[in-house]
Amino acid sequence: MNTSHERDQTVMEMLSVKNGEGWKALRAIMTPTFTSGKIKNMFPLVCDKADALVKFSMKEAAEKPYVDIKKNFGRYTMDTIASCAFGIECNSLVDEKAEFPRKAEAFFNVSYTSVAKMMLAIFAPKLIKLFRLSINATETDFFIEVVKQTVAAREAREAGPRRGDFLDLLMEARDNADNPDTKHVLSDRSLVAQSVLFIIAGYETTANLLAFSTYLLAKNKDQQRRLRDELQKIVAEKGDITYQGIMEAKLLDACLQGESRDSTYGSITRFTPTWLLH
Ligand code: HEM
Incomplete structure (x- = not known):
């Protein structure tokens, strides 16, 4: 004690x-x-x-x-x-x-x-x-x-x-x-x-x-769909959810961190305040 x-x-x-x-x-x-x-x-x-x-x-x-x-x-x-x-x-x-x-x-x-x-x-x-x-x-x-x-x-x-x-x-x-x-x-x-x-x-x-x-x-169902598509594509490629696959999931990164290592999804950061208003 x-x-x-x-x-x-x-x-x-x-x-x-x-x-x-x-x-x-x-x-x-x-x-x-x-x-x-x-x-x-x-x-x-x-x-x-x-x-x-x-x-x-x-x-x-x-x-x-x-x-x-x-x-x-x-x-x-x-x-x-x-x-x-x-x-x-x-x-x-x-x-x-x-x-x-x-x-x-x-x-x-x-x-x-x-x-x-x-x-x-x-x-x-x-x-x-x-x-x-x-x-x-x-x-x-x-x-x-x-x-x-x-x-x-x-x-x-x-x-x-x-x-x-x-x-x-x-x-x-x-x-x-x-x-x-x-x-x-x-x-x-x-x-x-x-x-x-x-x-x-x-x-x-x-x-x-x-x-x-x-x-x-x-x-935000549209963003959810985009994320699901990304993950399903990666799982189809790798055969399962793998460490490598998660590292490649740029949109997942953008959703969780608010920014992505890849500039393609950089715009996600700008969505965030609008999401909160829905
Ligand atoms: C999304 C998840 C997390 C967020 C947002 C977060 C955020 C933070 C922040 C802002 C600090 C700095 C606090 C300060 O300077 O006073 C910090 C420090 C720390 N976090 Fe996290 N954290 C997360 C997850 C974790 C996890 C999973 C662990 C360990 C399993 C962890 C362990 C620590 C430790 C040990 C420190 C002290 C580091 C230091 O003083 O050098 N954190 N975290």
């Missing part, structure tokens, strides 16, 4: 809070998580979770009057990050009552208490100190515990092939701390902090992007 003091100390170790040399050193450890080779290796896991998302949403569509797609995208994002970066199965897209997504949803839930604490932190930080209040969500403790348990499980595992994922990169940096040639040193707390940040930072951002994009595509 973590105390609020421990929770706050862990949050203070996160990359997003650091600056200067401390930030630079941490970034150097974390950046190799996203080399193209590593992303290619993650691709089958991402596809598995995408299949589970479709199955879960279709089942809901058959049973309920509507599907809360933002919630489902959150579950998809959570399962994908946990699986790719930590090898954790959180079953958010299998079990409606799974603990992982419930904690993540609660983490981002804005309550009167959380707003009041935030106001205090901004306008009366001394009171926060005096009453030893924590402005960080209590759900952070759940993610800290999950990470600690996953690290312990990996440490206890017989030596075998490494996954080479995000957690392996962090553990390697931590274990190299005694090596005089090591440039970047990571403490146990910092390892946990970066892992929790990773889970939280990718969750709401990606789920929101997917939810807004889906909404805009639903409102």
